[in-house]
Amino acid sequence: MKNPLHIWGTLILILFLFPVVIQFVPGGPTVKSSNLAKESAYIVYASNVVEEEPAPEVKEATGGDSKVLLYFTHSHEAFEPITKAVAGKVAVSHQTENIVKVGGKLQNQLQFHGIPTDVLPVDNAKEMSSKGIPHSRAYAAIRPHVKQRLGEKEYELIIDLHRDSVGPAKTTMTHEGERFAKVAFVIGTEHPKYKENQAKANRLKQEMEKLVPGITRSFIMKGGAGVDGKYNQDLDPSIILIELGGIGNTEDELNRTVSVIAQAASTMLSEETPSYAEY
Numbered sequence: 001m002k003n004p005l006h007i008w009g010t011l012i013l014i015l016f017l018f019p020v021v022i023q024f025v026p027g028g029p030t031v032k033s034s035n036l037a038k039e040s041a042y043i044v045y046a047s048n049v050v051e052e053e054p055a056p057e058v059k060e061a062t063g064g065d066s067k068v069l070l071y072f073t074h075s076h077e078a079f080e081p082i083t084k085a086v087a088g089k090v091a092v093s094h095q096t097e098n099i100v101k102v103g104g105k106l107q108n109q110l111q112f113h114g115i116p117t118d119v120l121p122v123d124n125a126k127e128m129s130s131k132g133i134p135h136s137r138a139y140a141a142i143r144p145h146v147k148q149r150l151g152e153k154e155y156e157l158i159i160d161l162h163r164d165s166v167g168p169a170k171t172t173m174t175h176e177g178e179r180f181a182k183v184a185f186v187i188g189t190e191h192p193k194y195k196e197n198q199a200k201a202n203r204l205k206q207e208m209e210k211l212v213p214g215i216t217r218s219f220i221m222k223g224g225a226g227v228d229g230k231y232n233q234d235l236d237p238s239i240i241l242i243e244l245g246g247i248g249n250t251e252d253e254l255n256r257t258v259s260v261i262a263q264a265a266s267t268m269l270s271e272e273t274p275s276y277a278e279y
Helices: 004-022 080-087 099-112 124-131 135-152 194-211 251-270
Strands: 042-044 050-052 068-071 117-119 157-162 172-175 178-181 183-188 220-222 239-244
Touching: 068 099, 068 135, 080 251, 099 117, 099 157, 099 251, 124 135, 157 251, 178 251, 183 194, 194 239, 194 251, 239 251
Parallel strands: 068 117, 068 157, 157 239, 183 220
Antiparallel strands: 042 050, 172 178, 183 239
């Protein structure tokens, strides 16, 4: 009769080795990695464009083939419903809940449509504050950054994204039961080639109207005393200034419109550039 200690030792050894051996048996259990990528959650807006939610922090796109550049002259412009929901009080200027964050969603949407998009990594309002530059000099303050980037790289569409200062009665519309933030295009008329900027803006405006009729407002033509008159659009014919909604638009309204802008830009950029015309 075998020694009981020898029998128990053999049993313990078998139990110890069994999980290791079973992995090599055909049809046996497989080991799954614990580092599987987490699937992204998506949200579909009214224009049937899919966007990741939540939107990540705005980061400059990599690669040399970007077609679109986004930048923000008034980077701290904010929307009252959003600042109230996040900070508990109404504000039209905010360091984080602002037009730059909305621009991050636009960047995501454009890239979803296969349009590589850069964001100029400049918090203009923060830089101006640190240097004691008044708000009225915002376009002059951002200009060297934009000029430098355009000297390094060419883009087919350049958007200076803003929030208008008017109320929701002028900046909100309803289409098929969904509310959208309306868009206006500002054109500085005090440079000789402003009609080229207007033509580019008009192409985007037309494509947006095809998707959601009434989503855009009339052109805002700016020139003369008391206004900038150029808005840095003289630096490139592809620069357009977009007023996205106004102080009273909600996050949902802005998100729906962002998806429309991206889809319209995708269509516009996929087509052959038309000759510039009078408007």
